[in-house]
Amino acid sequence: MVTRTMIVGGTGQIGSELAHELRRRFGKDSVLVLGHSRRPSEGLMDSGPYETADIRDRERLLELVVRYDIQEIYHLAAVLSGVGEKDPQFAWDININGLINVLEVARERAIKVFWPSSIAVFGNNCPHVDTPQDTVLQPTTMYGVTKVAGELLCEYYHRRYGVDVRSVRYPGIISAETLPGGGTTDYAVAIFYEAVRRNQYTCFVNKDTVLPMMYMPDCINAAIDIMAAPSDSLSTRLGYNLNGISFSTAELAELVRKRSPGFAIRYEPDFRQTIADSWPDSMDDYRATEDWGWKVEWGLDRMADDMFAKLRRRLAAGTL
């Protein structure tokens, strides 16, 4: 029998590609995409069911869950770190009240939930290289505060009400289909877009900034794999650390220049530099590997080749 899945935040960077992959694997009618303010990328609305809702409206969420007989929710709607610092109260409202609504509906209807946490749970006072799974969580951004609180909520709903909720701490996600919506790690995506469009980029963090990143196919696999894992194999309902590939901005620029000769980069760090500096350079993800077999597939060069191929195709087709 096909599982009926809802993707909340289904028009965003991760949601839109997850929707295509879940529809490819499990059938187009089995995946309901829930959008809100963002225009769905090409093919999303006509490749399966699509609805809109404000995640803060629990009644609407419940109505859709009942109407489509939803058994599984991937809840990806969030205000990211950069935008969150411009309006912290709004970030709290969307990120926390949205999550509570999903968890409440999940409790009422016995729905399995995936909710992503982030490297943003970490702050300045924990090891920044191979950051451990269990360490001090004192983030400096409202986004990070909502991710720590969100992890605790997930763990609480699991322990108290038996909600089957699963989570990972994503690093920055690099992808070529839908742009991220206002995070600190967005420069690692924008650099490829701008190289293909103009062969130059002005970067908002300095050249020595090192952060963990991950290519979209690994990000999607992580979400689908942890959801498929047997419940009793999961030793935590907080977010699992996931390490991807770590590199400095200067290394990234070099990688881009190799594929786009003459590429020029300028560095004009803004408020996001302080955020980036507070996050890990790399993470220890042994627990995800041990518990549910997590393994990163995409390395730096392969990812860069694929990004250029996809973005150049989009430029030629007039969709960039």
Ligand code: AKB
């Ligand atoms: C952000 O930069 O805010 C996000 C994240 C690391 O969670 N991409």
